[in-house]
Amino acid sequence: MTTFRLKDLRDLSVIVVHPLDQDGKALLDQLNRIGCRTELVWPPTKALPPGTDIVIAGVFFEWQNELKAMLKKTKASSPTVLAIVNYENPAMLQNVLELGAFAVISKPIREFGMLINLVVARSKWEESIQLAEKSVRLQKKIVAQKNIASAKEIIMELQSISESEAYRVLRSKAMAKRVSIEEMAVAVINANDLLSKGIDRV
Incomplete structure (x- = not known):
């Protein structure tokens, strides 16, 4: 069982893979209020920036292949992934599972929920790493x-x-x-x- 502290989030590098629209701006605002070191990346690049700890990614069908490739090319240990979705259907659920998301955040982005999703996702990620080891x-x-x-x-x-x-x-x-x-x-x-x-x- 891991013990995750709020200050631990401020030591982590968070990459937001999402357009800079209303939801993208809301994501950045909330992460900045929490105190995370945050960087916006859009569209998905060939690989994540070095040292990425957490990825908060918008799940868009037209970018699904690029996003999956981006996450798979990480050389270090896999980052903690949180998925951003705007609706539910079997195809969306499959995409979220294939990304290996530890938490899911629905649109529109609200003020409540970001912090708890980050803490729960990172804690579960740490537990999975410990179990794998x-x-x-x-x-x-x-x-x-x-x-x-x-x-x-x-x-x-x-x-x-x-x-x-x-x-x-x-x-x-x-x-x-x-x-x-x-x-x-x-x-x-x-x-x-x-x-x-x-x-x-x-």
Whole structure:
């Protein structure tokens, strides 16, 4: 669970992708009152400005491809996206989902709602980043455990020893080489693969 503070918004770069019409001006006015560092971009460009944290984008069917391309070409971590819509239908909903929006603001832009949408969207974005990082760590842990199990099996077969003894051998070799036991397991697997391939060619 993340704790997002109001002052955090003032440290973020907010890009508004919207024409400078009445709604566009209302967006900029509200963001300036909140204290965000804001820049208006229209029409959608090939890529977002470097360091973009939040994107508030008007969803227009005639610009949907350009907007999607603009967001996909971000080199850093994906920004928090808020969508601005003027009506609801299946096609609009699909566009919003494809943009990966964390919040939706309806037109006409009103004074109430911008701040809470920004805070909720950014908080949910931070939670999604944390979950993604946790998932990557878990995947790496699973792979490491599988490698250790495979390396133990190789050592057990080569030295005719028990699983616990094979683990001690693996650990002692890792300590001697000053590498992690996970790295040592990969080295054992690779060496065994090379040996097996060499035997196959004989």
